Amino acid sequence: MKNALHKAIAILAVSALVISCSKDDNEVITGTGNLGIEFDNAFGTNDLILNTQANTTSNNEVLKISNIKYIISNIVLTKEDGTIFTYPKSESYFIIDEADPTSVVAELENVPAGNYTKVKFGIGVDQAQWELGATGQGDLATRAQAAGMLWSWSAGYKFVVFEGTFTSATVTDSTPFMVHTGQTATDYNYTEVTLDLPTKAMVRTTISPEIHVVSDVSKIIDGTYKIKLSDNNMGGMGAMIMGGTNLPLITANLNGMFTVAHVHND
């Protein structure tokens, strides 16, 4: 009977040993892998639903959004040791379109294996790259044309397209709005955002992490700077914000639009 107890203890001890010996914490990290950055559009704390969802801003304007697209570019990843990996610029253009579920994940390939703690990206096309001409942006010009992300009346890309209808205390009939950002005569309006990851993105040959970014589109007009659509409703024809002094403010607002919800290492 005592033997049984001894046996039980022995089994416990042996299995504890087996477990502790099977740990391989000293893995050598080599090779490359894939990494996805998902852009999940939200309005405030709610998931964004196009067309039907009524979204209220802090100025009590009620927006129904029919279209939200933006160009993500210049993705730069930082490892835990501070090493920086710049994704090839000409392959780094992604048009995120809420209406097209296949577009919302920026899929990066041939990323050096490692533990990444930071991601930086641009919204729009930076000026230096733009000045290289269309070839500097890979096939972006073609894709942007198809997505309606090229200005029709002047050279340049639309960086953000934000459209729908709105009502407010002073605009009681459902009225269209269009916010398009991009370069103007006075401002270039490209901006970059750096986000810390809450947990490491562990790129390996066998692990393709996904960084889940929430893009709170309310921030476009309702961020650090509050822009009332009602004030831009010229002649009651709709609020069209495609230039002027509001664009740099909207561009500044984009810095607060993105947060990382979590990272999957699957």
Added chain:
Amino acid sequence: MKKNSIYLALLCTQLSFGHAKKEPTNRFSFQKMALELEEDCDACGCSASGGSMGFSSMLNSNFVGLRYFNQSYSSRDGIFANSPWVNENFNTIQIWSKIPITEKLQISTLIPYQFHNRERSTGTENIQGLGDITVMGMYSVFQTHKDSTVFVHKLQLGGGIKIPTGKFDEANNSGSVNKSFQVGTGSWDYLLATEYVIKKSQLGVSTMLNYTLKTKNKKQYQFGNQFNYGSTLFYLFDLPTIKIVPQAGIAGEIYKSNSQYGEQLPETAGDILFSKFGLEIGITNFSLGINTMLPINQHLSNSKIEANYRWSINLNYSL
């Protein structure tokens, strides 16, 4: 947590109370019934189901039983304020046995079969299969002996292992829903347990504390370590042909964060406190038990998981 500490303090007081050496348990059936008193499975889904079942102490006889338990949860399927809540049902049928090896040592075995389902916007998901088997030894370090005092005590310490016989499917815990929608954790886990029972004639209190050390599974996923505690008041109506034991108590569970590839995963820790009520009925060698557990307060996965209730029914046969 504050509340939990208060309960813990209460339990400790209870443990230190009473020294009298006493009569052993009067009736065999009384002992048997007390076995059913402790019941906790893992919150967040019985991925390690049964590992935290209180391995109650008072049975001296060979024993085998069948138990069904159901756990109902609601989990938020997504990260947004308007993300839908998903209802989850965790069902377990368990064969459990308790076999004395010596007068002081008992071996318990739990063999679960799991069948879980949940309703997502994309349709119903079902998983089923053999769960993780637990084997555990409990040793009586202190027991009141024959004499005649007012209080009867028994203190048991034990340990065990949970074997990854259940399938762990990585696909079920990607995404943002309840990570524990699994029939097994895929890991070898180790349990440490203590049980203390004090009785005065027909009235008793059974108290248990246990801790489960969970290890990494082959998919490099590691469920958080789990601390369970509980205390149950019971009373025996010892009638000529039937024994009836109503019982009421509290039970709590505290979870550490899960991790994957050694990285702690946010929003996976939590704690929950239940009230519990039950009834045991014994006739000849059979006993029938029903139990229910209702949450008093809970913070599971940053409140993205809510336990609704648990209930169980079991039939045991004393060999």
